[in-house]
Amino acid sequence: MKPDAVDPDLDLLLERTVPVSPRAVWDAWTIPEQLVRWFAPRPWTTAACDIDLRPGGGFGTVMRSPEGEESGGVGCYLVVEDGRRLVFTDALGPGYRPNPSPFFTAEILIEPDGDGTRYRVIARHADREAKKKHEEMGFHDGWNAALDQLVEMVRGTAAS
Amino acid sequence: MKPDAVDPDLDLLLERTVPVSPRAVWDAWTIPEQLVRWFAPRPWTTAACDIDLRPGGGFGTVMRSPEGEESGGVGCYLVVEDGRRLVFTDALGPGYRPNPSPFFTAEILIEPDGDGTRYRVIARHADREAKKKHEEMGFHDGWNAALDQLVEMVRGTAAS
Numbered sequence: 001m002k003p004d005a006v007d008p009d010l011d012l013l014l015e016r017t018v019p020v021s022p023r024a025v026w027d028a029w030t031i032p033e034q035l036v037r038w039f040a041p042r043p044w045t046t047a048a049c050d051i052d053l054r055p056g057g058g059f060g061t062v063m064r065s066p067e068g069e070e071s072g073g074v075g076c077y078l079v080v081e082d083g084r085r086l087v088f089t090d091a092l093g094p095g096y097r098p099n100p101s102p103f104f105t106a107e108i109l110i111e112p113d114g115d116g117t118r119y120r121v122i123a124r125h126a127d128r129e130a131k132k133k134h135e136e137m138g139f140h141d142g143w144n145a146a147l148d149q150l151v152e153m154v155r156g157t158a159a160s
Numbered sequence: 161m162k163p164d165a166v167d168p169d170l171d172l173l174l175e176r177t178v179p180v181s182p183r184a185v186w187d188a189w190t191i192p193e194q195l196v197r198w199f200a201p202r203p204w205t206t207a208a209c210d211i212d213l214r215p216g217g218g219f220g221t222v223m224r225s226p227e228g229e230e231s232g233g234v235g236c237y238l239v240v241e242d243g244r245r246l247v248f249t250d251a252l253g254p255g256y257r258p259n260p261s262p263f264f265t266a267e268i269l270i271e272p273d274g275d276g277t278r279y280r281v282i283a284r285h286a287d288r289e290a291k292k293k294h295e296e297m298g299f300h301d302g303w304n305a306a307l308d309q310l311v312e313m314v315r316g317t318a319a320s
Contacts, residue, residue: 096284097170097265098284102259124256125257127260
């Protein structure tokens with residue numbers, strides 16, 4: 001299987017072209033001070049973010065609702081290809097240690113497209129049930145909204 | 161945390177010096193025709209083995225008891241450093257897709273030691289319960305017996 005192959009039975013795909021550069025998208029994903037500004041779909045916010053950007057390094061986020069509810073965890077980077085490919089999973093934590101409740105692996109693919117970026121997110125699941133659950137949790141709305149926020153931030157029009 | 165750090169609460173460690181070369185140990189782990197000759201502690205045998213030796217590639221084995229009971233699964237290579245370090249996990253399958261029932265990540269460390277090899281296996285678990293279960297399943301006896309079989313195979317004294 002090619003690294004970026006998508007299995008329609010098990011994977012969810014978000015694919016868009018956005019009017020910011022590949023480097024800006026990469027930085028938004030990998031610099032904590034930037035990630036906290038766009039990662040959680042509003043009205044949630046990203047209360048904390050820990051990035052150890054190397055294969056086996058931890059990737060942790062804490063998202064917070066207006067009511068103070070928190071959601072998050074610590075996953076593990078698997079592939080870090082500067083400027084173009086980032087793979088991480090919640091099935092493992094830092095140092096590749098298994099996490100008790102695996103849910104998905106995310107692959108972020110970033111390519112130049114004219115003056116902008118072809119942006120793809122592939123979310124891979126263990127089975128159809130997990131894929132369906134992720135879809136029903138609002139994968140498409142959530143990741144699209146977050147991407148809109150990323151673009152807003154990069155273009156300097158973010159409210160914060 | 162250093163890549164080879166061991167957490168005594170969560171990890172199991174096997175450490176031995178064996179009288180075969182680092183290259184021979186690496187080959188025994190990475191060439192299917194060799195792996196099937198030593199991997200399953202006798203009287204179990206290794207009925208099948210699938211090795212896609214790259215980060216994200218699948219690592220599958222099927223072990224069989226004399227009564228025909230089978231045990232195995234397909235994991236994923238995470239780190240492949242030729243001749244010295246191999247990391248794989250059953251928390252993920254090929255292409256980094258999560259597996260439903262993660263149990264452990266294995267790190268195999270191979271270093272020259274005189275004419276032989278300092279050989280370390282670190283098995284990392286999500287929690288103390290998983291570590292204890294692995295210990296009670298016979299981690300130390302099983303991995304020591306398999307290593308004896310590896311050395312026998314390399315030295316050409318294997319029964320098969």
